[in-house]
Amino acid sequence: METPVLLKISGLSKSFGPVRALRDVGFELRAGEIHAIAGENGAGKSTLMKVIDGILSPDSGDIQVDGxxxxxxxxxxxxxxxIGFVHQEIALCPDISVAENIFMSITNASKAV
Structure with missing residues (x-):
């Protein structure tokens, strides 16, 4: 039996003026899967992650979470x-563990309530 799709992206596009950073991207993530997105500079990897994390809005397409x-x-x-996003260029806190750095945004959000 196939595991359910947790995150599904279809037809996702994003442009910055005349530059098309993403064109009709499709992607599915199921429970227990690990994916790597690789490509040369300018291929749209960071743009895709920023759309999934809500930093950027897509021009078109659909994002589904749990159907x-x-x-x-x-x-x-x-x-x-x-959905959590660990930026590659974040300022880390050297006095805490890797796990604590990763979950810092959750810790900060819970204190703001």
Whole structure:
């Protein structure tokens, strides 16, 4: 039996003026899977991650979480959907563990309530 699709992206496109960073991207993620997105500079990897995390809005396409279409308007909205994004250029805190650095945004969000 196939595991359910947790995240599904279809027809996703994003442009910056005349530059098409993403064109009709499709992607599915199921429970227990690990994916790597690789490509040369300018291929759209970071743009795709920023759309999934709500940092950027897509020009077109659909994002589904647990089978329902969603609009991810911010990183906080992404977190509420169970989506987390670890930036490659973040300022880490050297006095805490890797896990604590990764979950820092969750810790900060829980203190803001």
């Amino acid at each position: 329902r279409s969603v609009s991810i308007s911010s990183p906080l909205a992404a977190q509420k959907l169970g």
